[in-house]
Amino acid sequence: MATVATPRAGTRPATAATLAELEQLNRRLATKPAARLQVEGLSIGYSTLRGRFHAVEDISFEVPAGTNLGLVGESGCGKSTVVKALMGLQPAGTYIAGQALLDGQNILGLNDDALRDIRWKRISLITQSAMNSLDPVYTIGDQICEAIRAHERVSKAVAWARAEEMFALVGLPAGRLYEFPHQFSGGMRQRAVIAMALALNAGMLLADEPTTALDPIMQSQIMTRIRGIHAHMRRSMILVTHDIAVVAETCENTVVMYAGKMAESGPTADVLKHPLHPYTMGLQNAFPRLPVPGAPRQPLISIPGVVPNLLLPPPGCRFASRCPFATDLCRTAAPPVVRHGAQSAACHFTHCAAEFREVAARPETWRNMAHNMRGAA
Numbered sequence: 001m002a003t004v005a006t007p008r009a010g011t012r013p014a015t016a017a018t019l020a021e022l023e024q025l026n027r028r029l030a031t032k033p034a035a036r037l038q039v040e041g042l043s044i045g046y047s048t049l050r051g052r053f054h055a056v057e058d059i060s061f062e063v064p065a066g067t068n069l070g071l072v073g074e075s076g077c078g079k080s081t082v083v084k085a086l087m088g089l090q091p092a093g094t095y096i097a098g099q100a101l102l103d104g105q106n107i108l109g110l111n112d113d114a115l116r117d118i119r120w121k122r123i124s125l126i127t128q129s130a131m132n133s134l135d136p137v138y139t140i141g142d143q144i145c146e147a148i149r150a151h152e153r154v155s156k157a158v159a160w161a162r163a164e165e166m167f168a169l170v171g172l173p174a175g176r177l178y179e180f181p182h183q184f185s186g187g188m189r190q191r192a193v194i195a196m197a198l199a200l201n202a203g204m205l206l207a208d209e210p211t212t213a214l215d216p217i218m219q220s221q222i223m224t225r226i227r228g229i230h231a232h233m234r235r236s237m238i239l240v241t242h243d244i245a246v247v248a249e250t251c252e253n254t255v256v257m258y259a260g261k262m263a264e265s266g267p268t269a270d271v272l273k274h275p276l277h278p279y280t281m282g283l284q285n286a287f288p289r290l291p292v293p294g295a296p297r298q299p300l301i302s303i304p305g306v307v308p309n310l311l312l313p314p315p316g317c318r319f320a321s322r323c324p325f326a327t328d329l330c331r332t333a334a335p336p337v338v339r340h341g342a343q344s345a346a347c348h349f350t351h352c353a354a355e356f357r358e359v360a361a362r363p364e365t366w367r368n369m370a371h372n373m374r375g376a377a
């Protein structure tokens with residue numbers, strides 16, 4: 001780790017030599033291409049005191065270079081588990097199968113040296129809680145410089161100047177690089193982590209619920225900033241969220257996860273306009289949509305029930321106990337993944353999706369489910 005900087009309010013004046021070197025660094029980083037990621041048959045298992053279970057099972061998707069993929073689903077569906085495995089941050093003893101090809105190189109199961117080599121430079125992460133990514137005993141500026149200098153042979157002055165540019169990009173004053181994480185508000189810390197994740201212009205950005213810990217106004221500001229920066233830098237990104245509206249505005253493609261499995265995937269416009277899986281239909285009702293002028297505001301309806309215990313997953317479709325359309329087949333046989341054009345869904349009844357969509361759009365469909373569940377309990 002770098003030496004601790006002396007906290008001070010202003011910024012260091014950059015010399016002409018530093019600025020020339022910074023320009024070279026910026027040019028080098030700007031030519032880095034966006035990355036392509038192909039995840040194939042990814043399964044991830046945790047060992048716990050109560051036994052081993054699969055938090056993620058047989059997930060496949062692709063992030064074409066320069067595009068954004070939304071990974072959505074309720075809490076506990078396995079989204080963060082996927083992201084952690086891609087960064088090599090899974091706890092010791094985690095079982096991982098399948099592959100994740102970053103520009104053709106499998107990045108699952110890399111040793112520490114190989115991971116250090118790709119983190120920040122080729123793949124970088126914005127976590128749910130900025131505090132987890134920042135070291136409390138070093139200034140933010142030193143931490144960004146350290147990340148830059150681990151991969152680029154530049155002086156501290158040049159790295160600092162690059163950090164100042166990144167701070168400007170996320171709307172933070174350069175003088176605050178001299179401060180420690182605890183001196184920042186939650187929103188500012190999150191911006192600092194975004195600055196750090198962008199510092200080496202990694203081809204692939206993983207944003208794991210980057211705004212969850214923030215208040216709604218700050219959430220919207222940070223998302224707008226991520227979108228703006230991203231469009232400008234043309235990187236690839238996986239955006240993990242449970243907010244389907246954010247995905248609609250940000251991502252070309254979407255993967256909907258439910259209880260560790262892929263429920264539905266495809267181009268975002270198709271998945272959201274014509275969902276094939278009843279879980280996606282239910283998720284849509286649970287989030288506010290952009291208001292349509294003149295149209296009545298749609299009530300928000302949550303999906304009754306909870307995600308099943310993954311230590312003892314149900315034998316058939318994992319969504320069956322919460323699905324208004326479930327049959328005995330759904331409760332006993334795991335659904336096949338069915339393709340409809342560019343879209344696919346793991347449901348026995350994708351051929352009935354148009355009919356389901358109409359029924360699922362009615363609030364009483366889910367209210368009746370909730371009522372029946374209460375009656376059965």
Ligand SMILES: Nc1ncnc2c1ncn2[C@@H]1O[C@H](COP(=O)(O)OP(=O)(O)OP(=O)(O)O)[C@@H](O)[C@H]1O
Nearest residue numbers: 046048055074075076077078079080081082091310
């Ligand atoms: N280190 C761990 N050890 C054991 N189980 C874990 C571990 N991390 C996560 N899990 C479990 O794995 C499952 C998936 O969790 P994960 O955090 O990936 O879901 P998520 O969809 O990202 O949820 P959230 O939105 O709340 O972060 C959950 O049942 C969770 O309790």
